[in-house]
Amino acid sequence: MARVLNFLIIILELIAFKKAFKWHGLKKNFIYYTQISNLLTLVSSILLVIFGGKEPVEVLRFISVCMLIMTFFVTACILVPMSGMLKELLFSGSGLFHHLLIPIISTFSYMLIEKRVSLKWMWLPATVTLAYGLVMLYFNYTKRLEGPYPFFLIRSNGVKMTVVWMTCLLLVVSAISFAVGYHSPKKSDLKFIFVHGLSGWGSYDTQYEYFPYWGTSHGDIIRYLNEKGYESYAASVAPKGSAWDRACELYAQLTGTRVDYGKAHSEKAGHERFGTDYSKQPLLNNFADSRFVLIGHSFGGATVRLFSELIRNGSQEEIAATDPDDLSDFFKGGGGDGLYAVVTLAAPTNGTTAYDLYEDESFDVSEIYVPEEYIEKSKRMSGVSTPVYDGRQLWDYAAFDMHIDNALAMNETITTFDDVYYFAYPCVSTKVGENGLLEPDPEITEGLFIKGSTYMSRYTGTTAGGFIVDESWQPNDGLVNTVSAGAPIGAPSAEYKEGQTINPGVWNLMPATTGDHMSLQGGLTKRVNVKPFYLKLVKMITRLFLPV
Template sequence: MMNISDKIQILRHDKEWSQDELAEKLNVSRQSVSKWESGKALPDSEKVLAMAKLFDVSTDFLLKDEQEPVFVDDEQEKQPESQAADAPTENTEKKKHKLSGKKIVAIVVAACIVIAAITPLFFGGYSAFLSKISEDPVQYPYVLVHGLGGWGPESQIDQTSPYWGSSTGNLAEYLNSEGYSVSVASVGPFSSTWDRTCELYAELTGTKVDYGEAHSKEHGHERYGREYTAENALVQNWGGKTKRGQRIKINVIGHSFGGETVRLLASLMAYGDEAEKAATGDETSGLFTGGKADWINSVTTLCSPHNGSTLFYVVDQGKLVNTVLGLVYAASGVARSAQIGDFYDFRLEQFGMSGASTESQAESIINTVFSEGTDNAAYDLSPDGAQELNKKIKLVDNIYYFSYSYLTTETSALTGKQIPKSSTLPVLIIPATLMGRYSTNTKTDFKIDETWLPNDGLVNVVSARYPIGDEYQEYDAENIVKGKWNVMPTLPGDHGTVIGMNVGAEETHNFYDTLFKMIDSQPRDKKYYIF
């Protein structure tokens, strides 16, 4: 009989989990799992239900014993105990030649597989059979997440001036035409990393935005935001499985502040958030429950301020807001005299704020958000705020991480500081100059030195490479690893180059073609079920 103990052990091995890993997923001790598998104890009904969900099997399968072939020597079975005791040598010899039921099952299964494999060769079905077993694995979709001040398809501005692609045209449309599956997210342009991540999760899953009970109370805003429908989810059946058992994962790519958003998404999906689980129990959003480490294949960040930006030290808040809005207008190609409310979505409903009509109204709204507490983009993008954010974000062992940095400054022969190159986007020249001079922090205790001078006009190169404290390695095409940062060589260009600003379409398209091919070529760590 194959009982629940055997089944738990077999299913755990099939998932390639250790007893510790299964115990963590079930919120029990490793000793409990060990006792279940050894038959010394039985799991309660709650844990049986949980395991059925984890292993994607029915509770009946786990609970009902199943027969296995048992091969016993009939003569030995009839033999009296006294006679058996008199012939220990004979019994020992028989045991050597006797196969256990499990071994017989394994042999039979192997034989069936061999027969199934060679039968088509004799009956003319080889081509169909080969096609069946060599079917390509499921394609992992790509999701693009914009940065500070950015926008997605929900803003009218994206129809004429897409954030992803800018003057080179709609990047997502190009990539989809090349056979990739690419979606573009829309999250709060000035909201905190946490709020943006909650919005991204809702859009991905087609659910209502849930900022979390604990977080919302702490920061004084509404718990719920916009609602999406399952039919309009960015990725259909994300986290589900195909008939062959393949997990539908995604590749997330974040530009600028979008990098912190996708990092936090990956961390929360894997580990959850204890404060939110404690606050809402069974009503906790799936984003905060954890246990979804295998829903994301890769995380790629482009010009992302993992350790913050010194721009937040060298300009006051008013100038910072003006610079960001200047970038919005520059990227959109819209004159600054235009009514920003006609084409731009601020997405600040959780704070009870609606859109703005004029640029001055927009500045007022953004300054209000930036001035109140720490639940906003300005705090998260400062080196001090980024340091706090990094404590909450953990790397996930089975995810590929890639980071790209850009450099638009060079060393001045006169001052030894960094100055912007002539090719720098005009709106970034002043920020690049100021950041290129700031090598000593006079604002806070966060340590800054000359390694922070090179920048892309908004983000320091040292900050875009990898988060301080995270494991990393310089990019090695022959040894791309999971669970740590693969840091790509720094490329020439400014903060907008990688999204198609101030650069040609061919260069932009080639970058993403190369990136996607590299990610798609990486080995997958799960086997695929053929039959």
């Protein structure tokens, strides 16, 4: 969305400058603060559209936005009252664009959508404004220029009045800089790493700017938490890849290295060993010295849990198959001392019957009634959950890992560490219907989940590996069984109660959130404001890190 709005700003700037050049000429244009601030806006918007929200670009955006607001303030509060030219300055010609429309759109984009800069840059807009003012005063004093604004007429205004003018203007631009740039300072050194689920996306993906995975309906959660002082990042891992491949990609993004899927794994799976190189665009700049929290939604839960195992204990299979000089540090083990907490959200930690029920010959889905409208809507899910096979082994996809037998097998390889805090948040969107049977609640369940959720709420059976699925597995969120989204079976766990002591090395089973599988993203048509949920979550973990 930021790119869209800044592209619009570019178009408006080009229209405005064409009008301004026609009226003032090229050279005279750039003695005006208005034109300088809009030129900075044009340049910064072009850079943002091309390069995205890099810090240098955001610094330039911050300066230009503050100067644009200053332009509007001076025009509306000083020049219009002094000249009486309301229409000419704000509602016609280049003034309509440079004094009104572009400041409004640019401020809206920066304040509500774009990543805001660090507090350390808040002095820049006032400094640039002061530099401009001093140059204009010098030109006025030496008679090289008359104006272009009445407060620069130092010879007629006198030194005392000029100082008053300049002081007031600097105070105004400083207040603007504070209002635009202020956000909560960092609450702690903890870094919160968010990992999306099946068919999801993160900050490396262009679509995140238009439609954030974290906060789909009420705005980007990552930006929101950073604004609140909780340093947060959104990783981008393979949408339909296995937990192993996604864990390897997460490691490369966090450390700023090239993705290494492992010699043994890549040969067995039938794909290239190496992937994207993140050395020029790491998710974190200092991962080795960071204390961090891993937060995984849906299949992101399996991803972060396997990541924690590999970074701490490594992979004996990769060690045995790879020359020590060629072995990724990820597979050596002994790392991950900075891992502070693991959080899973609606995660198929113990698998999901959404896959297994179709393979159980004793369960006939044709006997279960589902309204036709939901059958049609469910077809949209086929492209989301079905992998696009590219020649690799079938066990190297998320769909394989989410079968109950396979998820349980993975759990046996993942350690619950004594010094790490664990939290599992299940969701539930089923209820007992008028017929006395469990069914999805259409008020809180997306239509595309209704068919699958109906089948899951009726299914009991036995997996190919002999695991018995009883009635406790029937409540679900549309994609994941509520009971499965708790602690890994066999791992130490305890039901969380508000106000109790939270200990590391134990899975805290949090109360089930009423909502479907997308509810902790923010929902799609069932819109949910998840900002309070995530703010409460990061505050709770931060209090553990910095106990009062």
